[in-house]
Amino acid sequence: MRDDLFLRACKGAVTDRVPVWFMRQAGRSLPEYRAVRERHTILQVCRTPELAAEVTLQPVRRLGVDAAILFSDIVVPLQAMGVELDIAPGVGPVIASPIRSARDADRLRPLVPEEGVPFVLETVSALVEQLDVPLVGFAGAPFTLASYLVEGRPSRDHARTKALMLSDPPTWHKLMDRLSEAILACLRAQVRAGAAAVQLFDSWAGSLGPREYAAHVAPAVTRILSGLEDMGVPRIHFGVGTGELLELMAGTGTDVMGIDWRVPLSRARARLGDDVVLQGNLDPALCLAPFEVVRDKAQEVLAETGGRRHVFNLGHGVLPETDPDTLARLVDVVHEWRVR
Ligand code: CP3
Numbered sequence: 001m002r003d004d005l006f007l008r009a010c011k012g013a014v015t016d017r018v019p020v021w022f023m024r025q026a027g028r029s030l031p032e033y034r035a036v037r038e039r040h041t042i043l044q045v046c047r048t049p050e051l052a053a054e055v056t057l058q059p060v061r062r063l064g065v066d067a068a069i070l071f072s073d074i075v076v077p078l079q080a081m082g083v084e085l086d087i088a089p090g091v092g093p094v095i096a097s098p099i100r101s102a103r104d105a106d107r108l109r110p111l112v113p114e115e116g117v118p119f120v121l122e123t124v125s126a127l128v129e130q131l132d133v134p135l136v137g138f139a140g141a142p143f144t145l146a147s148y149l150v151e152g153r154p155s156r157d158h159a160r161t162k163a164l165m166l167s168d169p170p171t172w173h174k175l176m177d178r179l180s181e182a183i184l185a186c187l188r189a190q191v192r193a194g195a196a197a198v199q200l201f202d203s204w205a206g207s208l209g210p211r212e213y214a215a216h217v218a219p220a221v222t223r224i225l226s227g228l229e230d231m232g233v234p235r236i237h238f239g240v241g242t243g244e245l246l247e248l249m250a251g252t253g254t255d256v257m258g259i260d261w262r263v264p265l266s267r268a269r270a271r272l273g274d275d276v277v278l279q280g281n282l283d284p285a286l287c288l289a290p291f292e293v294v295r296d297k298a299q300e301v302l303a304e305t306g307g308r309r310h311v312f313n314l315g316h317g318v319l320p321e322t323d324p325d326t327l328a329r330l331v332d333v334v335h336e337w338r339v340r
Helices: 005-010 031-039 042-047 049-063 076-080 102-106 118-130 142-151 159-167 169-193 210-216 218-226 243-250 265-272 284-288 291-305 324-336
Strands: 085-088 092-095 135-140 197-201 235-238 256-258 277-282 310-314
Touching (some): 005 197, 005 310, 031 049, 042 049, 042 076, 042 085, 042 118, 076 169, 092 142, 118 135, 118 169, 142 159, 142 169, 210 218, 210 243, 243 265, 265 277, 265 291, 277 291, 284 291, 284 324, 291 310
Parallel strands (some): 135 197, 197 235, 235 256
Antiparallel strands (some): 085 092
């Protein structure tokens, strides 16, 4: 590996430069990705190691980022657990038969990654041969996956999911147990195949209040993150709109806490203390502004941490409308900035 700046920063070392990568750096903002997608669906790309590896590499070549993120989707392991689903263009994941009862939850089969998602592991192995930066493996967290399984499609309020959580705790806990076991197996298999770090995406956990998160979600996340501890890779935990949950989310045993753009990193640092590394948090929408604005705002984000115990990223994924040249220039801005 050419450069382990990203891994050193994730482990809390003080580095002279701040590492940078972007959630959704492989995706619709890149013309070379759109060219692949003209011929293949997202799920085809995810299930074909040559294609998944190619689109994972595209942003690494073009942008000069310090880490690659595996191209896949959080719903891919669910298919291997027996869930019939599709990713509908412009909509997102759609589940054929949503899970709303104990009997529905019983349909979820245990995940044996080598049998259920061999193509993911082949993609990881192929990538580590070719990459000169670390590869981040990932999975969706139990609440975010449950929200798709229960609602059946993307949802704004996650109302049915919360109703199930509060009205039928045994079914909810069965769902959390099965999902956390599968996610842990999937992440461990990615690390065995060569992923150098893992990120757990609890993208929609921010729809919960702290009491509900602590009682009904945090235990499952803790099982996953503590179950990875012996593997020695940095564990990154991320959610959107999670300002009020940060202490609880960091308390599940994460090494790096992903922060969205709503919480200044200085405030996240004051709340979480010095033991956790912070990842974030430029508002992805700002990348559509003139570059001088992007540069000033990125420098503001860097000044929030002084570049210490900080992995630069956006506060959520790259928007499809983003000009890739903006991202490449943003990488340069971060790399030129000197840690204080
Ligand atoms: O440009 C792109 O967004 C890439 C292509 C794509 C992926 N999944 C790959 C992916 C698309 C269009 C999807 C469908 C999908 N799946 C959506 C978007 C719907 C739309 O049209 O905008 C959503 C929200 C999902 C579910 C999902 N997948 C979530 C909640 C997450 C966690 C990250 C997040 O955005 O909050 C994913 C992970 C995911 N899907 C990744 C990729 C390449 C990995 C994460 C990353 O690259 O940072």
